[in-house]
Amino acid sequence: MSLMGIPPESPDPSISDTAFVTEISDVGTVATTSSAEDAVAAGLLPAGKPRGSFRRGLEVFLENKLAVSGAAIVVVMLLFCFLGPQFYHGNTTVVNFGNETLSPGAGHPLGTDSNGNDVLARLMTSGQISLEVGFAAAVLATVIGVLWGSVAGYVGGVIDAFMMRIVDAALSIPVLFLLLVLAALITPTEPILIAVIALVSWLTTARLVRGEALSLRTREYVQAMKVMGGGGTRAVLRHIAPNAIGTIMVNLTFQVADAIGFIVALSYLGLGIRPPEEDWGAMLSNGVTYVADGYWWLIVPAGFCIVIVITAFIWIGEGLRDAVEVRLQRR
């Protein structure tokens, strides 16, 4: 076989099949070519610089205005909660009944709460807890869910059926009931809250990842690799995991949004972090007591933070979903 002796410019006229016109616009050259030679030359390769998968994904993400706004909001909120206290010092711990429920004004931009604490400062410290618990619970839930789901999906058969019936059974337990029982048994601390939320959240991730593994396992490129003589390890490490990671990342962002919502709900019901520590949900819960008195600054700031952070994470998730979808990167 004379594989090595072929000149790089093959005279075969069929190579001009390679005109890849839709991408030519990327480099700004005109698609019309004045001569046949140009047509062949321009058509040899897709135009534009070769870009990495990550770069192209990032470009799609950056094109999505909502996703970029979401990311910006999350960054701003992180700075606000974690760096904010360095610059704004307000009373967050000392009970001071002389200053209770002051309306926003000089000294207290967002007023004070029923304990006389500064609402803006408390918003920062509470936000730390909400965000920490949200992130940590989502990551924990995703790790458990991915492991469980990928094993079930890749191994398949009876083991898959057994593992997924456990997931079904766990999903059928009413979450609120479970939490009420747990709250009665143990005193919630931050780590325990994280564990509890992860415990009820990993189930959906497990289902999603199992479905993904089932479908990726039968993809033609995995079969193509088997025809070349490749085995299971290579299939998982080289093909299944990299292709599933996008879906998992998207799911993770939605999990963060869900987890923040969860901790808010728990705290609102009084099952969250115990005072004096507080999160946004607890702030909301305290404020509701005074809703008839017109103390809006006890509800609106915390509520606003909750809504905007959850919305921002959902927007990021939507943007990521487009970015990991390779087909969309063609535009």
Added chain:
Amino acid sequence: MAPLLQIEDLHTEIRLRSATVYALDGVSLTVEPGECLGIVGESGSGKTMTALSIMQLLPPGGHITGGQIQLDGKVISTLDDEAMRHVRGNEIGMIFQDPMTSLNPTMTIGDQIAETVRLHRGADKQTALARAVEVLGLVGMPRPAERIKSYPHELSGGMRQRVMIAIALACEPKLLIADEPTTALDVTIQKQILELIDDLRRRLGMAVILVTHDLGVIAGRADRAVVMYAGRVMEDTSTLRLFGNPRHPYTEALFEALPEKIADVSGRLYNIPGQPPDLTRPPAGCKFAARCRYAQDRCREDEPALGGNGLDHRYRCFFPVGRASDDTEAAVLAAVERAPDRTAKPLAADAKPLLAIEHLVKDFPVTSGLVQRKVGTVSAVADVSFSIPPGQTFGMVGESGCGKTTVGRLIVGLERANSGAIVLDGQDLAGLGTRERRRRGSKAQLMFQDSYASMDPRMRVGPILREPLAIQNIGTRREQQVKIDAMLDEVGLPRASVERYPHEFSGGQRQRLGLARALVLSPKLLVADEPVSALDVSIQAQILNLMQDLQRDLGLTYLFISHDLSVVRYMSDTIGVMYLGKLVEVGPADDVYYQPVHPYTKGLIDAIPIADPREERATRQKGVAGELPSNIHPPSGCRFRTRCPLAEDLCAEQEPPLRPFTASGHLAACHFPLRQPEPAVASEPAVKPAQPA
């Protein structure tokens, strides 16, 4: 008589986020009452856009920006949605490519047909259902009164398309638009559906617009044909004239790229170089100039008008091909003479086969319930034997579900056979363990139908091509790179392709990449599973030519699997015909194609649309009746007997063995063959089948 439908200078644009696609640019055509107009073109030519523009069912962002459409003297292109709704389904019926997605899975087919009648005719439920039964009978649905209670998933693909036609016809439209009505169907079913549309057109006196990519479909059915390219009408004339004396170089090139048009299979197909232009930035001048072998400077500067010679033959070209003078139907008919005067060339009789398949059996279990209990078996491959000598091509044809793909997957090791032997280069692969199989497996590689799906979308072309070498631990990284570069040269792609991702390439280029990857391990046998089925005619010709060049240069042996008998004939030395898991006929390619022995082969050949109006019209009412039976319970005896016109009681009782019919290795399994064995081989017992070489 006034034309039924008249389209004048129609412009349609589709606004995307970043660009505008000029999908139709000055399309003009007419349809007379009762006429069948064929619109033919490659993907992206605007043929479907024309149909959708008439119906005003354009995709999001699509608008008619100029020109007008008249139906029966009434302008319909400016109608609002409310008024258009009365036209759709009532005056113009439409059927789509995929009947499964066009039907509502939660409604019975009777209700779906009745819905149209109630909407447009204001009929009550009983009358509408009665009408549904009537039109279902009209489209050849057996026992229509019972069938109206069926749901779409209970029907086969062919029957679903009949239901779609019934819905389109329920209100007796004057015009039926059929957009690739048979592309998703097997050839035998395609034939039945096309016959049906033709028959209904005659009986109901309606006009039909048949939109298709298949010149053969146009040849047999259309009175007039319009060839579209890049959103323009390139040629417009009667079907006979178009096929007898094409004037536009694009039409001419399309014909030359068809494998069935080539009389001498050793010749190369005509390559139309390049690809259709990007319609977001249409080039100046003639849209085909960049790919045209006759193009001159003028073609690249000015766009020719759709002119003609006064003989009802319009074409958009400055330098038309063909004959200008004798452009009459009589002269055309005289010119279409074509003689299939060929005799089978005997194959090298005693070459040791590279691949020998012996009594191969594969059953798939049918499972159900929680614990995956086995409730039956699908007999996918039932006792198949054949062999391929080195350097030759064995073509495998059959309808979908006949087991041809399973045979390919068994050979490359994607499935394990229940019994039988796969002897490749002297070694039985079927008996090997998985690990050993993997090591040896590199001798037989698979080329997929959809190369895009068979490549990891997150890998660049370099790693994709290197992966087989990495798995088999062949060479250093540097040696691997040299090999990859050589393979890219071989398939006519630039070496810089290694930096790219698969989605950046076009369909034809991806198929080249698929070939390169399959060949990187220097296999002896390449199993090509429908390698060109997803490609347009012009790109298909490029890939087929490339495969033949590679076979010649590298001494490859091919198992070429396809549903398209004309492509298989062009590529193959030997053809094997499969039906429901059985090999029913095998023999030298031309022998099988021109002198089939088995009634199924004959039916299959008659069902293929041939791009020749005279041949195609001669095979009307032929083809294969009925539909493929289930292979969970295959028919007893000869599996084809349920659809065979010649079947007798014997066929149900005894399974016919493969027996030789000529000395050159033509075998068939039939009790009542279409021709008798040659005397020399007639006395031979029906022994060990399948030794064509």
